[in-house]
Amino acid sequence: MERWSGKVALVTGASEGIGAAIVKALVKHGVQVLGCARNLEKLKELGSSLEGPGSFRPVQCDVTKEDEILKMFEIARQEYRGLHILVNNAGLAHTGYLVESKTEDLREMMEVNVIGKSLLCLFVMHARNKTFVANPEFPLPKVQKIRCRLRRVGCGRAKRVFAPQ
Numbered sequence: 619m620e621r622w623s624g625k626v627a628l629v630t631g632a633s634e635g636i637g638a639a640i641v642k643a644l645v646k647h648g649v650q651v652l653g654c655a656r657n658l659e660k661l662k663e664l665g666s667s668l669e670g671p672g673s674f675r676p677v678q679c680d681v682t683k684e685d686e687i688l689k690m691f692e693i694a695r696q697e698y699r700g701l702h703i704l705v706n707n708a709g710l711a712h713t714g715y716l717v718e719s720k721t722e723d724l725r726e727m728m729e730v731n732v733i734g735k736s737l738l739c740l741f742v743m744h745a746r747n748k749t750f751v752a753n754p755e756f757p758l759p760k761v762q763k764i765r766c767r768l769r770r771v772g773c774g775r776a777k778r779v780f781a782p783q
């Protein structure tokens with residue numbers, strides 16, 4: 619974990635469950651974390667329980683809403699000059715038999731688990747390219763390497779994203 623110390627991570631679905639556990643571990647190991655969820659109060663509660671050399675910045679964001687993701691990325695750009703890690707964790711499950719499912723539950727799962735996760739990947743790629751354009755000194759071979767790595771790992775895992783230097 620030492621190599622991530624001082625880096626900036628965005629954790630979606632940070633207010634509880636796996637996301638909150640990841641936030642705790644990252645802050646403990648010195649990572650600067652932006653954590654998002656819809657419930658800001660829960661994020662703040664989490665923030666006050668954290669221990670370690672890292673930091674935590676709660677951001678209210680629904681990952682199915684592009685305008686809210688855009689605002690969150692603007693915070694990342696202004697306050698941290700970019701991101702190194704995306705933990706694309708926000709998700710939900712309405713469990714049960716398909717025949718008993720409600721249409722709105724199925725739609726919500728698709729919105730959050732498919733559209734939301736895909737939007738985060740898209741925004742990261744877009745933001746990374748903008749950083750590259752804005753910073754001509756960003757070494758091209760590194761960008762190409764990251765691109766290859768992104769293709770290999772897919773969307774669901776932590777990955778290096780747009781880094782200012």
Ligand SMILES: NC(=O)c1ccc[n+]([C@@H]2O[C@H](COP(=O)([O-])OP(=O)(O)OC[C@H]3O[C@@H](n4cnc5c(N)ncnc54)[C@H](OP(=O)(O)O)[C@@H]3O)[C@@H](O)[C@H]2O)c1
Nearest residue numbers: 631632633634635636637655656657680681707708709710
């Ligand atoms: N737990 C498991 O056994 C398991 C198994 C396989 C996969 N997973 C996946 O692992 C991830 C985390 O699971 P978990 O068990 O930790 O879930 P969880 O305890 O229910 O937490 C889900 C998190 O996602 C957030 N979230 C939900 N909808 C959101 C939205 N539209 N925008 C932003 N944040 C949203 C929730 O916060 P708000 O409600 O405040 O927005 C919460 O912080 C999910 O993607 C889940 O599908 C979990």
